[in-house]
Amino acid sequence: MEACGKILKKIIGGEKVNLSDKYPFMATIWYYEGNDFNFKCGATFIGRRYFLTAAHCLKNREQKKIIIKMGSCYLKKMPVLLEIERIFIHPDFVPSSLKNDIAILQVKEDIPPQYNFPVRLPCTHIQNYCYNIGHTVRVIGFGKEEDRDRAKFVEQLKEVDLRVKSMEESKYHKSMVTNDMFLAGGIKGNTILDSCTGDSGGPCLKFFHDCWVLVGIVSWGDSSGKKDAPGVYTKVLNYYYWIRSVCGFSHCNTH
Ligand code: 4AZ
DSSP states (O other): OOOOSSSOSSOOSSEEOOOTTTSTTEEEEEEEETTEEEEEEEEEEEETTEEEEOGGGTTTOOGGGEEEEESOSBGGGOOEEEEEEEEEEOTTOBTTTTBTOOEEEEESSOOOGGGOOOOBBOOSGGGGGGGSTTOEEEEEEOOBSSSOTTOOBOSBOEEEEEEEEOGGGSOOOTTTSOTTEEEEEEEETTEEEOOOTTTTTOEEEEEETTEEEEEEEEEEOOTTOOTTOOEEEEEGGGGHHHHHHHHSOOOBOOO
C-alpha cells in the first residue's frame, strides 16, 4: 500500500490494521514456486466458495499451483488454507491492456463458519455514485510500501483512504482507461498514497450503511510515482451480471 513512487520512500499515509475481524473477507493468493508457496496478490471472499480477484493475478497459473489463505491481518499467520476447484477468468480479459481485469476463484471446500463473512457486492445504479470524482474509497492490502523489486510485502494488513480521480488529473490516455475502470489516489504531505505490487486483486471498499461493499479491484497503474499516475481499479459494479452468472448469486447491498 502507498507510495508506489519516488516522492517519499517511507510510508506515512495508510494505517496498519489490528483487528482480523475488521475485514474478514480479505484473502490472499499464493503461488507454489520451487517448493514453497509465495504470496502474490489480494482477493476478496464474496460468498459460498467464491473469491473475486484480478485476472492478471492468475494468468498462466494452474489451479493446483495456487492456494488462497485467509483469516488474519498478519500475512504469515493465516489460519485458513483453501485449494482451488476452478478458475473463471473474465472472457474479455485482455492481458496487454488489462481490460476486464477480473476473475473468480472457486475453492474446493466450504469456508469455516467462523470465517464466513463475505463482502457485499455493488448491484444497483444507486451505488454508481461511489465512482464519482472526489468520492472516498478505502483500499486494503499486504502490498509493498515502495515500488522497488527488493521491497518486501508488509506483514500486517494496511488500509488507506483514496479519492476517486478524474482522467484530467491523470496522464493516462483515454484509450487506456475504459468505462469499466476508475482511478483513485491521494496525497498526504509529500507522500503519494497508492496501492502497489501485491495489492493487486485485492479490495477497494466503500462502507454503505452497515456493511462493506466491494466497489473495486486493485488492477494497475504506472508506478513511476508521479502525482498524475493514480492507481487504476476494476469497476466491480459493471460485472454484476457476469459475477451472478458464474456464482449463481450476488450478495448485493440494495441500500
Ligand atoms: C502491481 O504491480 C500494482 N498503483 C498494483 C497497483 C498499482 C500498480 C501496480 C497501482 O501489482
